[in-house]
Amino acid sequence: MDQGELDALLTSEGLALLDALDPVETTADVARAVSRLRAEGHSPDLVSAVVGQSRLRLRAEAKFGPFASRMLFTRAGVEQATRMAVAAHHAARFRRAGIGRVADLGCGIGGDALAFAGSGLDVLAVDADPVTAALAAYNLRPFGDAVEVRSARAEEVDLAGWDAVWLDPARRTAGHSETRRVAPSDYSPSLDWAHELGERMPVGMKLGPAHDREAIPDGVEAQWVSVDGSTVEVVLWSGALAREGVGRAALVIRGEASHELTSAGDTEDEPVRELGAFLHEPEGAVIRARLVGEVARSLEAGPVAPGIAYLTGDAAVTTPFVTSFRVRETLPADAKALAKALRARGIGTLEIKKRGVDIDPALFRKKLNLRGDESATLFVTRIGGKRTAILADRV
The missing domain is CATH 3.30.2130 (VC0802-like)
Structure with a gap:
């Protein structure tokens, strides 16, 4: 989505048109919707934005359920957003640690920020991309003054007055649709900056589940998360967000049930056995x-x-x-x-x-x-x- 499409969409006409549009699932659905909307006299930018959003909302249902029908997305934002079930666990950890105000740096379209605000936290949601930040502001609008949204680089944000940070470094090239993974040395903000921040204040940092274990600093809790059979992330928790005596954790979520296994560190494997029953x-x-x-x-x-x-x-x-x-x-x-x-x-x-x-x-x-x-x-x-x-x- 470019700025022109965003400007066309974020109007009363654009949002009403989106909400009134029948689901757009197939290529044939796209062609019919575009033809009809253009025949009705709507601008190319508005038609592209509305039809694109309708398709993205359908894709986003897997992560956001019924909330997706009232949200706005980019393609990259849907792919990279935290599932609501996982975000709820993140928010619960901040609450248990006594955190009241959290800065979400690299908020994307606002998946985690929605869970933070929904659990009663004050939230500063920040994304470097202006279009993505604008969509996050739309998605977070029900929480009013409890949420502030800015477009800025994480390193530029003044964190004075904020109790903790949720950090999701950009691990792909910039863009709203086709993106590619980058090496850890090219994450934004850098891992060095992020780890240094974690030494100064409580931080939860979301990374890909295959993140190099040798690059995990001493003294943090590493929690891997699986959802319905897929391993989706590892979160590095520091400061008050890290649990005493826990160095490694596996959180398993299936449907509405969740279970967690914790340990001070890696556990020793059992001896090999012959195939049993x-x-x-x-x-x-x-x-x-x-x-x-x-x-x-x-x-x-x-x-x-x-x-x-x-x-x-x-x-x-x-x-x-x-x-x-x-x-x-x-x-x-x-x-x-x-x-x-x-x-x-x-x-x-x-x-x-x-x-x-x-x-x-x-x-x-x-x-x-x-x-x-x-x-x-x-x-x-x-x-x-x-x-x-x-x-x-x-x-």
Whole structure:
């Protein structure tokens, strides 16, 4: 979205037109909507903005639910925004730490700021991009004087009078649509600046879940977060926002339920075990936090092979930190022999998971020529140095 489209959209005519527009889902829907609106005499900027926003609102429902229908977005803003379920956990931590006023530096379209303000915090929301800041101001308007929105660089903001900072460094190139990832040395603001800020005041800093663990400073709490099976972020908490005795944490959110595993540091792995009656796949946040050993002990299980994050055991137990499967049998890992075995078992629907092997599950599935009414899960991994296929069922 450029400034012309923004100016056209942020008018009573533009917003009313957007709210009255039927959902725009397909390319054909776009063509029909554009043709109709242009025939009605609306400007090209307004038509582009309204149709684009309608599509973005549909995409944003996955993160913002029904709130998306009353918000404005950029494409990059939707992709990079924090999910509301996760933002609520962030806000709750600030409240528990006794924080009353938080500066959200790099606020984007306002995902976290919405949760902060909704939990009763006073918020300063800042973004370097003027268009993005304007959209954040629109999205945060229901909170009135409790929220101030500015367009500025994080390093330029006077933080006097603010209790803590939420920081989301830009990890992609600037832009509202097509962006690309940049190296950590090119984050804005820089990680050096951010870590120095965390030494002076309480800071929560959102980073990508694959952030280099060696670059995490001593004395901060690193919390990895998984949502509905996807690992979405790691947050580095400092000062009063970091919990005493916690150096590593894995927060797992599925639907409306959440569970957390914490430790002072990385936990030791359990010894490798022979394949047992059950196979457990740890959540990505648990793997990233290196807390697999702790989960294994709770399951009376161990890894199937060194460095492979599949756990196995004979105890009929599970935990929110894994997805558990009952092992049926091991099968040939060769695609031709495996296809024959699966057809003999009538398996036509197959979920394929892999670790430690170089296969593309989608391409591998095509080679299997599946037929039948049965369903199962297939794990392809390395055990004892050999590629192994394990047929299993979800518990």
